[in-house]
Amino acid sequence: MPSRYVEMILRAPVYDVAQETPLERAKSLSARLANEIYLKREDLQSVFSFKLRGAYNKIIHLTLQERARGIIAASAGNHAQGVALAAQKLGIRAVIVMPKTTPEIKVKSVVAYGAEIVLHGNAYDDAYARAAEIIKAEGLIFIHPYDDPLVIAGQGTIAVEILRHHPEQIHAIFVPVGGGGLIAGVSAYVKALYPQIKIIGVEPDDAPSMHAALQAGERVILDQVGIFADGVAVRQVGEEPFRVARQCVDEMLLVSTDEICAAIKDIFEDTRSIAEPAGALAVAGLKKYIDRTQLRDRMLVAIDSGANMNFDRLRHVAERAELGEQREVLFAVTIPERPGSFRQFCDVISTRGITEFNYRYSDPTRAHVFVGVQMLAASHKKSELFEALHAQGYAVVDMTDNEMAKLHVRYMVGGRVGGVDNERIFRFEFPERPGALLRFLNNMGKRWNISLFHYRNHGAAYGRVLIGMQVPESEQGQFQEFLLNIGYPYWEESNNPAYGLFLS
Numbered sequence: 001m002p003s004r005y006v007e008m009i010l011r012a013p014v015y016d017v018a019q020e021t022p023l024e025r026a027k028s029l030s031a032r033l034a035n036e037i038y039l040k041r042e043d044l045q046s047v048f049s050f051k052l053r054g055a056y057n058k059i060i061h062l063t064l065q066e067r068a069r070g071i072i073a074a075s076a077g078n079h080a081q082g083v084a085l086a087a088q089k090l091g092i093r094a095v096i097v098m099p100k101t102t103p104e105i106k107v108k109s110v111v112a113y114g115a116e117i118v119l120h121g122n123a124y125d126d127a128y129a130r131a132a133e134i135i136k137a138e139g140l141i142f143i144h145p146y147d148d149p150l151v152i153a154g155q156g157t158i159a160v161e162i163l164r165h166h167p168e169q170i171h172a173i174f175v176p177v178g179g180g181g182l183i184a185g186v187s188a189y190v191k192a193l194y195p196q197i198k199i200i201g202v203e204p205d206d207a208p209s210m211h212a213a214l215q216a217g218e219r220v221i222l223d224q225v226g227i228f229a230d231g232v233a234v235r236q237v238g239e240e241p242f243r244v245a246r247q248c249v250d251e252m253l254l255v256s257t258d259e260i261c262a263a264i265k266d267i268f269e270d271t272r273s274i275a276e277p278a279g280a281l282a283v284a285g286l287k288k289y290i291d292r293t294q295l296r297d298r299m300l301v302a303i304d305s306g307a308n309m310n311f312d313r314l315r316h317v318a319e320r321a322e323l324g325e326q327r328e329v330l331f332a333v334t335i336p337e338r339p340g341s342f343r344q345f346c347d348v349i350s351t352r353g354i355t356e357f358n359y360r361y362s363d364p365t366r367a368h369v370f371v372g373v374q375m376l377a378a379s380h381k382k383s384e385l386f387e388a389l390h391a392q393g394y395a396v397v398d399m400t401d402n403e404m405a406k407l408h409v410r411y412m413v414g415g416r417v418g419g420v421d422n423e424r425i426f427r428f429e430f431p432e433r434p435g436a437l438l439r440f441l442n443n444m445g446k447r448w449n450i451s452l453f454h455y456r457n458h459g460a461a462y463g464r465v466l467i468g469m470q471v472p473e474s475e476q477g478q479f480q481e482f483l484l485n486i487g488y489p490y491w492e493e494s495n496n497p498a499y500g501l502f503l504s
Contacts, residue, residue: 029270040162058150084110152184168194213237230278264280277309279305429463
């Protein structure tokens, strides 16, 4: 199968719209990780993403009759821009269906290329369903973002460019994976010519569609996916990309939100450019691979796939980058409620810098404190810090990997109350648009009291909300039905230690 794609890739006329992007050595990363690290800078394309390659290759192969019918795509961003640019170049009518949650900057970018915009639904699946209705009504040609051999071949031209640079020295190429079009094209070409080069895919750990499919031996549909790396938030990989990946992909790695944020920072420090979360996936996976294998003195390539980052997401990225680099640890500690106790606590922390200290009176004898501590020196280890605190009689709960604590509780310490009966705590993802909260409240009606509410904008398509509701035992069944009907992704956090220490 790989050889089938080689000719298609070499014949793809993507340079009508795309440029050959540099393979740039990351000096700081290379020195820190003791390997030769190179970034394939697809963020430098005119649409700030690799997606225009596959979109153009598909559209240029349409017949004159098909072009006359016009084209349509469903996308929340990068694919939309690629399709719109290609259509403008070829003088074809283009309709782009985008979720209503799509940031305005991306909508404006697509409009600037002359495409018609249809805003529908809250997520890609909603936009895709609406696109299908328009296709049925108007006969437009659908341009799939990843499950199409011509799209895959267009993305595969990235591999041609990478292999022009000392291919015999490359140990592994790290590729971000969403629907699978990019890794299918890259792996098919590389394995046909240099099968010894490892192709390693990288996905967020909350959107592991290819990882799950390869483990199961068949495509699976994830119940839900995380939305931080929205460019790869796909519930099911494409049929053709999966078929190629089974033959050509050596390994899939999963990385956390914190690790992605740390990789965005790494790319910035080497290039002074800001990758979007999906764009930094490959670097996050590369770092994880080196840490696991203790690899040294090898040439590793990571595809920096895009830079369509919303400015207001940078605050969230900056906050989480230190955690992803394991340069900060978050924890809750109980200290005596008496003069001098904070100074004694700081004595145990010693030379480590305190990055965050959130305090809430608990009772006359003790206080619960939410603490962030820098772990910059090589000698600073989380386990040693906790052992030192335990030795002094402090009760410690590690919050470094507690998503509820990092997203909400750290900003809420001080909101503790007593006497709230039958309280249940949930994390929700609301579509970031007007009316989402009202829809939630209308569905809930007057049945249950909201006892806690925290929302903080993170610049994403979905807002993250923490809600407490008082639900009597006799109404648990009705409440569960309400949760199913509302249709928003949710996680119950009633047993989360961060809630018990700071909010209940």
